[in-house]
Amino acid sequence: MISGRRSAAGRALTEPPLVRRALIGASLVFLGAFLFLPLLAVFVFALQNGVGAYLAALVEPDALAAIRLTLITAVIVVPVNVLFGLAAAWAIARFNFFGKNLLITIIDLPFSVSPVVSGLVYVLLFGLQGALGPWLQAHDIKIIFALPGIVLATIFVTSPFVARELLPLMQAQGTAEEEAALTLGANGRQTFLRVSLPKIKWGLFYGIVLCNARAMGEFGAVSVVSGHVRGLTTTIPLHVEILYNEYQFAAAFAVASLLTFLAVATIIVKTMVEARSRTGS
Secondary structure, three states: OHHHHHHHHHHHOOOOHHHHHHHHHHHHHHHHHHHHHHHHHHHHHHOOOOHHHHHHHHHOHHHHHHHHHHHHHHHHHHHHHHHHHHHHHHHHHHOOOOOHHHHHHHHHHHHHOOHHHHHHHHHHHHOOOOOOHHHHHHOOOOOOOOHHHHHHHHHHHHOHHHHHHHHHHHHHHOOHHHHHHHHOOOOHHHHHHHHHHHHHHHHHHHHHHHHHHHHHHOOHHHHHHHOOOOOOOOOHHHHHHHHHHOOOHHHHHHHHHHHHHHHHHHHHHHHHHHHHHHHOO
């Protein structure tokens, strides 16, 4: 009787071969049209003038300056978001306090606000005509159209990634192992390093990968606060826009291929992290 029910349930959950093929075919067509073809087009246009022209576009001084600024921004932004994400996820998952739901809402805020709007907020705060602009100018402190503004805008748009990866993981894991460690005499630092951190390491790594990819590829918020000073405040996405607007299409796609490589590497690392997290190794 039980086996008959299981067989019936299995048949109910198994689609006919024709339906399965249609769904798989539709998925492949969609991926090919909206993912693989655009990725292929990037490299086709990037190499249309040959490998020499491709490499020359990457080592051109303004391109190198954009790459350097992008890397500096990511090096600053990612550790800040790791610290914030760990602290926020730990506080929400481990403690009950007044304003907990408000904190969760604030963490999700960058997902619902346009990056352009977030960049504009920083201009209204730190710009020459902004709330703090006169004071900053009087003290010769430059935030907008400089590295600090780019970093602040990027931190805002990337702040949820680490926290949002860790929060559901920490909530699902509970606190039993930490409580056992404390009962056996471990202090807070030992409990975190030897018990909590190993449990969340793959979720943390996944959040870092996503945060880094978004930080290096951010366009909207950075475009508003950067001023587009070529060779000084242009990141890779902004440099691609400048080249494209100047009709240097091959050079624009050559530099854009760096972001494409980053996207592909992110997908590969994401798949590896998910596989490792499933095996628990």
